[in-house]
Amino acid sequence: MLKATNQLWKLYVFVVSMAFGAGVTLFQSFLYRVLEKETITTLVIGGMMLMIGVFVWTYASITCPNCNLKLFRYSILKVGLGTWFTWLVNLEKCPECGSRDGLPAPVNKRERLKTKRLK
Numbered sequence: 001m002l003k004a005t006n007q008l009w010k011l012y013v014f015v016v017s018m019a020f021g022a023g024v025t026l027f028q029s030f031l032y033r034v035l036e037k038e039t040i041t042t043l044v045i046g047g048m049m050l051m052i053g054v055f056v057w058t059y060a061s062i063t064c065p066n067c068n069l070k071l072f073r074y075s076i077l078k079v080g081l082g083t084w085f086t087w088l089v090n091l092e093k094c095p096e097c098g099s100r101d102g103l104p105a106p107v108n109k110r111e112r113l114k115t116k117r118l119k
């Protein structure tokens, strides 16, 4: 579903930034041997800011275009930290409205028409 709504790239940006941020933090001691102290401090702070920024951005921007459900938030809260990524990549339809490509699901459309007609 993320692919159909052109949002898969956001997930990749998230992964790359997290990897960069984590990498800088993890390899700090190694970086001290090859880089200036100030450069490393900038890198570590930059990496942390990047991680926080990208996290907030991913959190808010990966949504279902049809019902505005925050899919990234949903995946972390409801699916779990171990499986959210695969769940999100393989997501076929929105867990809230059943939309596959950001447009109302066919079933919902029919229901909406029915309610309209009843009114």
Ligand SMILES: [Zn+2]
Pocket (backbone or CB within 6 Å): 064, 065, 066, 067, 068, 069, 094, 095, 096, 097, 098, 099
């Ligand atoms: Zn939805």
